[in-house]
Amino acid sequence: MGKIARTVSLWLIGNGASLLCGLALAQNYPVKPIQWIIPFAPGGGLDLLTRAYSPRVSKALGQPIVPQNRPANAGIIGAEALAKAAPDGYTILTAGNSILTLGKLIYAKLSFDSERDFAPITQIAESPLALWIHESVPVTSVQGFIAYARANPGKINYGAPGIGHPFHLAMEVLNQRNGLTMTFIPYKGSGPVMQDIMGGQLQAMFSSATAQMLSQVKVGKLRVLGAATQKRIPSLPNTPTFAEAGIPDFQPSAWMGVVAPAGTPREIVMRLNREIVEASASREVTDMYEQLSMLAVTGTPEHLGGKIKKEIADFAPLVKALAIKLD
Numbered sequence: 001m002g003k004i005a006r007t008v009s010l011w012l013i014g015n016g017a018s019l020l021c022g023l024a025l026a027q028n029y030p031v032k033p034i035q036w037i038i039p040f041a042p043g044g045g046l047d048l049l050t051r052a053y054s055p056r057v058s059k060a061l062g063q064p065i066v067p068q069n070r071p072a073n074a075g076i077i078g079a080e081a082l083a084k085a086a087p088d089g090y091t092i093l094t095a096g097n098s099i100l101t102l103g104k105l106i107y108a109k110l111s112f113d114s115e116r117d118f119a120p121i122t123q124i125a126e127s128p129l130a131l132w133i134h135e136s137v138p139v140t141s142v143q144g145f146i147a148y149a150r151a152n153p154g155k156i157n158y159g160a161p162g163i164g165h166p167f168h169l170a171m172e173v174l175n176q177r178n179g180l181t182m183t184f185i186p187y188k189g190s191g192p193v194m195q196d197i198m199g200g201q202l203q204a205m206f207s208s209a210t211a212q213m214l215s216q217v218k219v220g221k222l223r224v225l226g227a228a229t230q231k232r233i234p235s236l237p238n239t240p241t242f243a244e245a246g247i248p249d250f251q252p253s254a255w256m257g258v259v260a261p262a263g264t265p266r267e268i269v270m271r272l273n274r275e276i277v278e279a280s281a282s283r284e285v286t287d288m289y290e291q292l293s294m295l296a297v298t299g300t301p302e303h304l305g306g307k308i309k310k311e312i313a314d315f316a317p318l319v320k321a322l323a324i325k326l327d
Contacts, residue, residue, distance in 0.1 A: 026267030029089055033064040037093040039078025040161055041071040043191025045208060045292045046256055049125060050094040052288035056279035061271075071188040074162025075099045076107070083112035087263035089272065092121065096256050098165040101311040105319040106164035107326050115312070118259040120304035122273050124280065126295040127208040127254040129170055129228045130236060134203050135221055142226040142245035145204070146178050153181040158204040159193040162186050163326060164319075167193070170206040170228060170252035172322055177247075197222065208254065209235045209293035228252050235293045255297070257304045269301055 036054055038047050051067050058065040070078035079099050085091035100114045112118075131142065137156070139145045149156050160168035163186050175182060185202065187193045196202045198216050206228065207213055214235060216222040226242045227233045228251050242250040258276060260269060277298045279285055289296050319325075 026089075026265045026271070029268050029271060030061050030063040032090060033066055034058075034061070034089070035085075035091045036065050036067045037078045037082055037091065038067055038069045039071065039075035039093065039095060039099065040069070041187075041189030041191050042069055044161065044189040044194075045125075045127065045210060045294065046094055046096060047189070047191070049256065049285075049288055049292060049294065052285045053124070053276065053279050056282045056285060057272075057275045060275040060278065074103075074165065074186065074188075076103065076110070079103070079114075080111050082259065082261055083117040085261045087119070087261040087265075089260060089264055089268035092258055092260050092272065093118075094124070094256055094258050096166065096254055097311060098162060098254075100257060100259070100308050102164045102166070102169070102315060102319070104312055105316055106324050109327055114259075114308060115305075117262050119262050119264045119269055120301040120308065121258040121260055121269055122276050122298050122301065123255060123257040123304045123307060124276065124296070124298060125256045125289070125292075126297045127256070128233050128293070128295070129167070129206045129252055129254060130209055130233060130239065131174075131225045131228070131242075132197065132205055132207055132213060133223050133225060134197055134200050135223065136200055137203050137223075140223065140225070142240075142242060142247060145225055146174075146180065149180045149182060150178070154183055156182045156203045157185055157201070158182050159185045159187050159196060159202045160205065161188065161190045161193060164324060166252055166254035167206040169315075169318070169322075171204070172324075173250070173252060173318070174247075176322065177250075206252070209233050211291045211293075214293075233293065255307075257307075259304075273301060 038050050040046055054065040054067050082091060082093040104114055139148050158171050193205055194212060197205050198221055217224055224239050226245050227236055227239050228242055232241060280296050280298050
């Protein structure tokens with residue numbers, strides 16, 4: 001046998017063994033508990049939705065799923081943990097577009113690349129946003145808020161779950177388009193942001209219309225001024241869209257997806273996809289979507305992968321224009 005033939009034979013043997021090993025892993029999967037990383041603090045929408053999913057997916061897979069909060073550095077720490085995990089299906093992550101798309105544009109020295117280091121499983125949610133203010137802010141409309149902010153530069157504190165989070169970028173776009181200056185305060189999750197706007201430490205924020213936020217509107221602690229959506233949000237039928245308030249083409253959104261480490265066998269990715277998609281129709285999960293005012297949006301791994309790629313391309317000019325860049 002010639003040198004080239006021997007090399008080809010060894011390559012085929014090695015890759016064949018790897019393929020068989022991967023198939024065996026997938027056929028027996030899962031045989032131990034699965035860690036589901038939540039890269040933000042407890043109490044936020046991403047945390048609550050993941051915890052609604054985990055018992056349903058656990059039951060379908062026949063193994064425990066252990067949700068684990070890793071709230072640090074705008075979700076980056078949790079994403080780094082996933083990128084370093086073995087690609088065997090025993091570590092997965094729920095992440096928003098702040099990590100899956102915007103992080104790559106904002107952070108100069110990320111240790112991971114969302115397109116290279118993650119295997120998409122499925123999108124799970126879309127979260128329409130609205131502008132919320134504390135009761136102490138003396139306005140009742142979007143235009144009134146813009147006028148007040150313009151007359152009081154730097155005096156409005158607003159928050160978001162980390163720099164580059166969709167809640168952050170939504171307010172920055174509003175500032176840029178209207179010549180406003182506000183003070184941004186980053187947090188480790190949406191739960192702490194909501195607590196501080198309810199307590200008056202923050203005067204404004206963009207957020208989804210969660211049951212918690214709606215309850216504070218009912219008791220007069222918060223006011224909601226405008227929906228950043230094409231149509232009015234069903235749980236906020238009396239709140240005008242930004243277009244209705246005189247600000248067209250303003251529809252920032254947040255969304256979430258589930259990913260595994262790159263290299264996870266296709267069979268395992270598809271098994272996780274199937275069980276998560278099926279769990280999205282369960283009563284407990286649909287109740288959580290309603291409570292969080294999120295839309296259930298699931299699909300194939302290819303759908304999520306394409307969404308990540310497209311949004312990175314779409315947001316690159318905006319992030320550059322806003323000069324948002326972190327080490």
